[in-house]
Amino acid sequence: MDKVDITVLGPGCPNCIRLENMCREAIVNIGVQASINKITNYEQIADHGVFLTPGLIINGKLVLSGKMPTRATLMNWIKTAAKE
Secondary structure: OOOEEEEEEOOOOHHHHHHHHHHHHHHHHHOOOEEEEEEOOHHHHHHOOOOOOOEEEEOOEEEEEOOOOOHHHHHHHHHHHHHO
């Protein structure tokens, strides 16, 4: 498995913080190497095409905008990204 690059997009709202924590839990549970970055600047968030937060980018691909994923969905995205 390769290292997974995860970026959470959001200004620091409760859902953005929750999403980051879910990502941290998921990588531990799956056992993959991953880096988690945060983008909190509104202009940079918009540059990624996200206008509703939280947003989530995995390995350069926008997978989520404006809602929270289920834990199972998030884990599936990370597992899939680790195999690519």
